[in-house]
Amino acid sequence: MSSMSARNSGASFFQQLGATTRGAIQQPDYWLLTIILIMVMFGTVMVFSSSFAIGVREEGGDGYYFLTRHLVYLIIGLAGMLIAMSIDYHVWRKVALPALLAIMAVLAAMVIFPSIAPEVWGASRWIQIGPVNVQPSEFAKLALVLYLASWLSSKGMRIREFNYGLIPFAILMGTLVGLVMLQPDLGTSLLLTGIGLSMFLVAGANLLHLGLVTTVGGAAFLMLALTASYRRDRILVFLNPDADLRNLGWQLAQAKLAIGSGGLFGVGLGASYQKFAWLPAAHHDAIFAVIAEELGLMGAGFVLMLFIMLAWRGYRVAMRAPDSFGSLAAVGIVTWMIFQAAINIGGITTTIPFTGIPIPFISYGGSSLVVSLVAIGILLNISRQMVDPVSVKVRSNLRGVSSRARKRPAKTAEPPGREQQPQESPGRATGWPERPKPEPVTARSSRAEQARATGEAPAGKAPASGGTFGRGRKAPPRTRGRR
Numbered sequence: 001m002s003s004m005s006a007r008n009s010g011a012s013f014f015q016q017l018g019a020t021t022r023g024a025i026q027q028p029d030y031w032l033l034t035i036i037l038i039m040v041m042f043g044t045v046m047v048f049s050s051s052f053a054i055g056v057r058e059e060g061g062d063g064y065y066f067l068t069r070h071l072v073y074l075i076i077g078l079a080g081m082l083i084a085m086s087i088d089y090h091v092w093r094k095v096a097l098p099a100l101l102a103i104m105a106v107l108a109a110m111v112i113f114p115s116i117a118p119e120v121w122g123a124s125r126w127i128q129i130g131p132v133n134v135q136p137s138e139f140a141k142l143a144l145v146l147y148l149a150s151w152l153s154s155k156g157m158r159i160r161e162f163n164y165g166l167i168p169f170a171i172l173m174g175t176l177v178g179l180v181m182l183q184p185d186l187g188t189s190l191l192l193t194g195i196g197l198s199m200f201l202v203a204g205a206n207l208l209h210l211g212l213v214t215t216v217g218g219a220a221f222l223m224l225a226l227t228a229s230y231r232r233d234r235i236l237v238f239l240n241p242d243a244d245l246r247n248l249g250w251q252l253a254q255a256k257l258a259i260g261s262g263g264l265f266g267v268g269l270g271a272s273y274q275k276f277a278w279l280p281a282a283h284h285d286a287i288f289a290v291i292a293e294e295l296g297l298m299g300a301g302f303v304l305m306l307f308i309m310l311a312w313r314g315y316r317v318a319m320r321a322p323d324s325f326g327s328l329a330a331v332g333i334v335t336w337m338i339f340q341a342a343i344n345i346g347g348i349t350t351t352i353p354f355t356g357i358p359i360p361f362i363s364y365g366g367s368s369l370v371v372s373l374v375a376i377g378i379l380l381n382i383s384r385q386m387v388d389p390v391s392v393k394v395r396s397n398l399r400g401v402s403s404r405a406r407k408r409p410a411k412t413a414e415p416p417g418r419e420q421q422p423q424e425s426p427g428r429a430t431g432w433p434e435r436p437k438p439e440p441v442t443a444r445s446s447r448a449e450q451a452r453a454t455g456e457a458p459a460g461k462a463p464a465s466g467g468t469f470g471r472g473r474k475a476p477p478r479t480r481g482r483r
Contacts, residue, residue: 028085029383032313036081036361036376039306040074040369043362049269050290051283051364053276066283066364073366077373084377085384092378093325096146100176103143106136107179117183125183135367137180137188142375144176144192145199145332152203153324159205166209169200173217181224186231187347187355191340193217198335199328238353254279255289255348259300266296283364285356288348303362307341310334317379320386330382333375 044067051066059065110117110124117124126133151168152159159165173196180189201210225231237248245253258274261267272293275282282290292300314334321327337360344363347354358365360372 025384026386027384028380029313029317029386032310032317032376032383033380035306035309035313036373039310039361040078040373042303042306043359044070044074045269046287046291046362047283047364049294050272050275050287052270054283057277069366070364070369073369077370080370080374081377081380084374085380087381089326089329089378089381089385092146092329093150096143096150100140100143100147103136103140104176104179107140107176107183110136111179111182125185132366135365137183137185138367138371140176140180141188141192141195141336142371144195145329145336145375146378148196148199149325149328149332152199152328157204159200159203160209162206162209165205166213169196169205170213170216172196173213184231186225186234187343187357190221190355191336191343191357193221194339195332195336198339199332202331203324203328234353234355238350241350251280251286252348252350252354255286256350258286258289258293259349262293262296262299264296265298266292266294269294281356284358285344285363286348287363288345288359291362303359304345307338311338314379317383317386320388321382322385322387326382326385330379333379336375337372 047070048064048067052063055061055063055065055067106127110127114124117127125137126135128134155165159169173193177189177192180192197210197214225235233248237243237252241249241252241256243249254274258272258279261273267273272282272290274293275290279286279289288300288303291303295302311334314330314337318327318330318334321330340357341359343352343355344357344359346352347357358368360368
């Protein structure tokens with residue numbers, strides 16, 4: 001009977017949970033959806049503008065080569081976004097760990113067997129599947145966000161413990177970032193580290209532990225950057241961009257010329273000079289320089305404003321998510337998009353050392369565009385289940401009141417025949433001041449004082465009327481008239 005009742009209670013719990021979830025489904029955040037659609041439309045226009053000359057020069061005179069492929073990736077990504085937006089985001093919690101392990105296995109195979117990942121631009125980051133090149137590190141970003149959200153939300157505040165929180169987190173991040181660094185891919189490694197640290201911080205990590213892992217990770221990153229010759233050269237070029245204009249400094253110098261020649265309103269859409277033969281990867285890594293040249297400071301500011309609005313709406317979804325898993329997943333996705341855009345824009349403007357990483361939704365790139373749109377679909381599904389912070393606080397307070405009421409001991413009735421013991425007065429139990437007792441009547445007391453002490457009325461005055469309820473009231477005044 002007990003097992004049957006337990007099964008019934010469990011079934012009723014899941015039925016109530018399903019009913020609650022179905023009732024909580026609402027419309028997605030249309031502001032967020034509009035921002036993403038504006039980004040992909042703007043990105044499509046800029047990809048065509050920046051890649052037309054490259055297609056004519058390198059793809060047999062087909063200026064629409066990159067636009068056609070970009071539209072195919074865009075359609076796949078938008079379909080994935082709509083599907084992810086319609087699926088309850090809690091489903092991804094079950095597949096997060098298998099997906100992350102599978103991607104880490106693929107990354108390890110790419111390092112062990114370099115033949116499966118042909119070298120492109122000095123790095124082995126892509127696996128060719130038919131006519132399509134797939135970049136597994138892009139899928140690693142989404143898998144890391146979902147798994148960290150699941151793991152951190154399940155551990156609660158125990159992540160503040162050194163052995164239970166910091167050590168597993170450091171092992172996971174070190175393994176994944178190390179596999180990506182061996183490809184080598186410095187930009188994606190830096191991005192994965194930023195995503196993991198931001199989610200670990202939001203989940204309630206110990207600041208001392210966070211500072212420790214940041215210091216150790218920064219030292220390891222600096223050591224790897226200085227030991228590899230090409231990474232060291234990039235840092236030297238960042239410190240002195242004019243030292244190697246014919247090799248590593250060429251792209252940054254041409255990007256500066258493009259940005260500087262744009263002025264306030266740009267030279268006009270499609271009228272860029274640098275994209276024809278001087279600016280490498282104009283449709284991918286350096287597309288922000290083409291935007292600044294053709295649309296000027298206004299166009300570059302428009303891109304920055306879109307990402308600021310994405311951060312505003314995305315973190316708003318994170319704060320109003322119905323559970324900690326949804327909050328952490330939203331934080332990871334939004335931080336991923338904002339941090340990736342900051343790395344690209346900072347590198348092309350020589351604000352930070354340059355790394356080959358695209359701008360989400362704007363740069364050309366199949367794997368990046370598809371995975372980013374699927375991640376936004378998950379974020380939109382979280383927005384469909386947002387709750388009001390005021391109602392959540394009221395419900396939590398009510399739960400606290402009900403729990404205290406359940407813990408309060410019930411009053412037991414006295415058995416018949418037993419007389420109740422006299423209880424102490426509340427004043428003695430709680431220390432409240434008691435009513436002062438009347439002073440004893442002495443011989444020196446006046447007649448009025450004796451009368452007040454004994455309750456008798458003084459001579460020549462009428463007694464107080466009203467009986468018990470009129471105690472202390474004065475007698476009504478006597479009307480004077482003729483005798």
